[in-house]
Amino acid sequence: MAEYYLNGTGTPKNVEAAIATYVRAADLGHDGAAKALADHYRFGTSGVTKDLALARKWYQRAMELGEADAIVALGYMAEMGLDGPKDPVEARRLYKLGADRGSGWGAENYAILLQVGKGGAKDEKGAADYMRLAVDRGQTGAMRRLGTYYRDGIGLERDTQMAIAWYRKAADADDSDAMVELGDMTTNGRGMPRDELAGREWYRKAAEAGNGAGMRKLALGLASSEFTGVPSDNPAAIRWYHKLAETDDPEDAAFAADALAEGKAVPMDLKSARKYYEKAVAADVADTARPLVETVLRDNPGEAERAYALKILIERAEKGEGWALAALAHPGPMIDAARLEIDSAAWRAKVAALTDPKVLTDVAKALQSGKLAKQQFGLAVQYAKAASDPSVAKEYQLKLMMDLRLQEAAQRELVRYAETDEFKALPEERRTVFLAQFDTPYMFNFNGDASHIPTFAALANLGMKEAAAKYAWRLLDDGKGDSAAAMKWFVIAAERGSADAQRAIGYLHSKGFGVDKSAVKAVRAWEDAYRRGRAMRH
Known part of the structure; x- marks a missing residue:
């Protein structure tokens, strides 16, 4: 009856009567009524005013009546800090209690906390056991997560085929995140033949289901073609970027804005980029106010737009954001071209008086990156030193050396x-x-000679991919050196993400240096090099 009152089914809608009916049923021992009322209070649905304190009260009543999912809901409120401070320990306890009383949702959430060690000790084996339990109880998301456990060997023996099987089961149950995972594995040829067109179709299914990650990957794939024969479709990519920006996630809007403002894979659209950056800024998405200002200043600003950009700069500077302080104190070419009227001397005095290490470090970063602020590596070093962070000062010293070639x-x-x-x-x-x-x-844009081998080797052993590639080239010595050792380091560098190393692997296969001569393997390696290079650009 309460739902009929809420929905106005067979009777005029009456929220007060609905709540009274839920309360009466819960007082009589109906656990489902107590949980339903708690859900309405928690989410503010069907005309019920959102009230987390009342949500907690009725979840607790449902818990007393034996409703397992109500226990888990209380755990979620504890984990997220809804109506109180975050309490991962209590969340973990409640998730386990709900799981042990039959909740699939509880089993899944408890498994996640066990996996990452939140609210207690990390236990990957226990996480896998509870994730299986959640799957047995019909949790679609748990199917996908179990696939990831098999893929990455979390609490289970790594098994790519089992991962694919569970991703497919989850996708068949309309889990759009599983569709994205299948798109990644198909595109990269993980556990199956590489098929970028089929991978794109998985992304399309996820995107059509409203999945933001699916929309992002579909738009990126449609925006630029691969030389392997997968066609591009820029008009479709543009449409998906706009759809992405209209989702409920403001970070999706920021992603779309970046693509449209950059104007590389798709045509530049500064007006749409501005609109989507403004959406992200209104939702306090990090690092979006700066590109908003840049976009406004790039779009032939009139007097109103210049005043708008300056207003944002001043507001952000007064909040202590280093990029804005740097731009006002040391205006760069973009601000000069827009002819913003700024009292830079006054702002430099404010920056000089700063003592907050984080703000000083952010000012230094802005001065080394340029754009809104004038690029000044030497001054960046001074601000970094003032921040008492010697590692940041060293960082800018090295960047200054690179700037000087x-x-x-x-x-x-x-x-x-x-x-x-x-x-x-x-x-x-x-x-x-x-x-x-x-x-x-750029750091490794010269081949060097034998005297550079110790430097390349030292940096390669620190985990640097381009150093590893350059070290490998020196070991190869145009085929006259140690080809086997060179291949070893090329593989290491490629696994770290070096496109140069991946190209080199193709070169070794084409020449037969230290490996069997194979045109097929050479082409495959060069294709991978192209993809790595493209991935770095995105």
């Missing part, structure tokens, strides 16, 4: 710095990010 000196300094206690004391993630900034073809 002193790559060899930069490589030697990078090797030296990597051996210092300062570098070794950095968190692993920071060390990885630091090295990745210099792991580029």
Whole structure:
């Protein structure tokens, strides 16, 4: 009866009467009524005013009456911090309790927390056991996740064919994320023959189901063709970018805006890019205010647009965002061309008075990247030093050396710095990010001679892909050197993502250096090199 009141079925819609009916049924011991009322309060559906405190109250009543999914809902509220602080320990306890009382949703959520070690110890074997239990109870998402467990060997023996089978079962049950996974595996030839056209069709199915990742990958695939014969369709790509921007996820809008503002794979559309950046900025998506300003200034701004861009810059600067402070204190060519009226001296004084290390570091980053702020590596180093972050100061020193085309000196300094206690004391993630900034073809755009081998080897052993490729080339020495050792390092570099190394593998197969001479393997390697290069551009 409560649902009839809510939906106005056979009677005028009456939310108050519906709530009273739910309450009466719950008080009489109907667990489903208590949970349904809690759901309405939690989501604010069917005219019921959203109220998380009341949602919690009625989930607890449903839990007392034995409703397993209500227990899991309370766990979810604890995990997400709904109507209280986040409490992953309590969430984990409630998920397990719900799972042990028969909830497939609880089994799936408990498995996820076991997998990542949230709210307690990490237990991949236990995660796999509970994920299987969730599958047995009909959880579609659990089928996909079980596929990922098989694909990546999480709590189970790695088995690509089992992964594909579970992804297919989930896709057959309309799980669009599973469709995206199948698109990736088909496109990359993982566990099956590589078929980019078939992969695109999986992305299309996911996209048509409203999946943002599917839309992104479909649009990217449609926007540019591969030389393997898969056709491009730019008009369709443009349509999908616009559909992507209209989803409920503002990060999708930012992704579409990036593509339309860049104007490489699809024609530039600055007006649409501005619209989608504004949507992302309104939702506080990180790192979207800056490209919004850039887009406005690039689109032949009139007086109103210039005032709008300046307003955003000032608002963001007053919030302490380093990119905006750098742009106002040290205007770059884009701001100069737009003739924005800025009192740069006053803003430089404000920047000079900064003491927040994070803001100073962000100012330094903006000065080294250029665009809105004038590119000044030397000044960036000074701000980084002021931030008391010697690793950032070293980062900009090396970038200044590269800007001056002193790559060899930069490589030697990078090797030296990597051996210092300062570098070794950095968190692993920071060390990885630091090295990745210099792991580029530009850093290694010369072949060198035998004297460069120790430098290349040292950087290759730090995990740098382009250094590994260059080290391999020196070992190969035009076929006169150690071809087997060269191939070993080319493979390592290719696995790290080096397109240059993948091209080299094709070259070795074409010449028969250290491997069987094979035109087929050469072409395959060159195709992979093309894809790696394209992936890096996106």
